[in-house]
Amino acid sequence: MSDESAQPVARPRGGVALPERLRSPWWELTRRLLLAFAILAVTVLLVWFDRNGYHDSNDASGKLSLVDAFYYTTVTLSTTGYGDIAPVAAHSRLLNAIVVTPMRIAFLALLIGTTLEVLASRSREIFRISRWRKHMGHHVVIVGYGTKGRSAVETLVNNGQDRERIVVVDPSASALQDAHADGLAVITGDATRRDVLQRAGVDSADQVIITTDRDDSNVLATLTVRQLNPSAYIVAAAREQENAPLMKQSGANSVITSSDAVGRLLGLSSLSPTLGAVMEDLLTYGEGLEVAERPLLVNEVGKQPQRLPDQVIAVVRDEKVFRYFDPVVSQLARGDRLVVVRPAKELPWAPRPGTHDEDFAEEG
Structure with missing residues (x-):
């Protein structure tokens, strides 16, 4: 379900509002690990080019090789610090103080902070989903979040339905983004599949509204919903009037023919503009x-x-x-x-x- 951030945010009128960039936690972890390796590589090169300012107590000559530079960098950035290699020249010590030390802090912050962030976000998301499934029941399932689905949700919410009691089922990424922006829980998948509808809790839903753009998909979704929940009240949308009886035979309690309804409203408006305006008024919520x-x-x-x-x-x-x-x-x-x-x-x-x-x- 939606968390606390799902509440609408006031934005300055006329201002630019960019969509939130949602990334996978594992993608974010990989990006930060690459950044950590970049810090490691830069520090190795810095120590290697300044190798004459360091002394290796384990080598008779006291000079550093490239492997020694890599070894010193790893133990330094990880704050292990065995002390066998140390900067002896004044400029090398100064470089360690003003460059290597900040890199060490950034390296640790990237590794430890990112790991904790990923684990915390994953655990928090798992807990939220588990809590949502535990309390879900007697809710409304909206199959398809296009124009009709959004209008149905708006009408339900305006008539007192809690957003947390509405679940959207839609396979598209755009519907997922729109529904999340509206504070709704989303099950991404094909609503004609039993496992997808089961994840949406259709078996414990009070009402199911089916609004996909294909009549054959609506018929199959209606059949599947009715098999999973014999007592749910199913409202289905039909693009063509000839398919309405088939949807009712499939288990829909009510079938709304979108093209037929729009055609009648257009006809009424052409015969009587006043009557068309009254019908539009009845269909418009809040006015x-x-x-x-x-x-x-x-x-x-x-x-x-x-x-x-x-x-x-x-x-x-x-x-x-x-x-x-x-x-x-x-x-x-x-x-x-x-x-x-x-x-x-x-x-x-x-x-x-x-x-x-x-x-x-x-x-x-």
């Missing part, structure tokens, strides 16, 4: 009007849908949807749920203002 579902209140039992403060357009009874004018729901009963049109400033799932403290008219 003007909203379509919402809410439970029935105790004081609303027995009333007609047309008599309520909310503009009721449908009634959900026994998992079936009835239009507000259907004789079956001419009188509202306990357990009913209302589909209403209301101002966007009101919480979509809440009763009308002023009735928040009233009891819901649930069955039993």
Whole structure:
């Protein structure tokens, strides 16, 4: 899941915001090791060119060879310091003080600091993933993080869904980056594979939204999800209307035909620009009007849908949807749920203002 850094960061308006450069910890370790070897090589050459200023007590002549220079450099940078080779000339000692000593500090910082950083980051990531898997359940899985997937997540979050209870499944690197930027956990892989969906916790999810760009992939993903979780509520997107019945047969509870819906909205807008504007308003979150579902209140039992403060357009009874004018729901009963049109400033799932403290008219 997202960590503390997933919170949005305020940036100056008009400023340049470059994407964060994410690198593998092992790549970073390799880069720093190469830098450490470069420090080692430079120090060896420095000692070798100044070899006349050093004395080797283990050699009769006291002079240094290239191997001696490498040996002295390694024991010096590692702070071992056996003392058998030492700078004797004044300029050699000065060079050790102002050049070799800083190189020794940098060498140790690269090796020890980088190793600790890699181990700590890996351990921290493993712990975070383990904790996330332990607490994951009753969440929402979004298959595909394109335009439709992002819009679905935005709608869920705006209606009270916790971001930490949303898991994205997508094979692309761009979707991974976008979802992480939105503070979402991501499972990278093909959602038609059982092992990928199992890593996303589909078997314990409450809802699964399938929004890939291919109808055949959506059908196969729906079948796999339904096999893993017979009770999950599955919403699938279909590009073509002719594929919608196949998705429902595959186990989808609801199928949204994107091309058909867009075509109808375009047709309505051409016939009546005003009607098209109203439909667009209903589909846009946070502005003007909203379509919402809410439970029935105790004081609303027995009333007609047309008599309520909310503009009721449908009634959900026994998992079936009835239009507000259907004789079956001419009188509202306990357990009913209302589909209403209301101002966007009101919480979509809440009763009308002023009735928040009233009891819901649930069955039993």
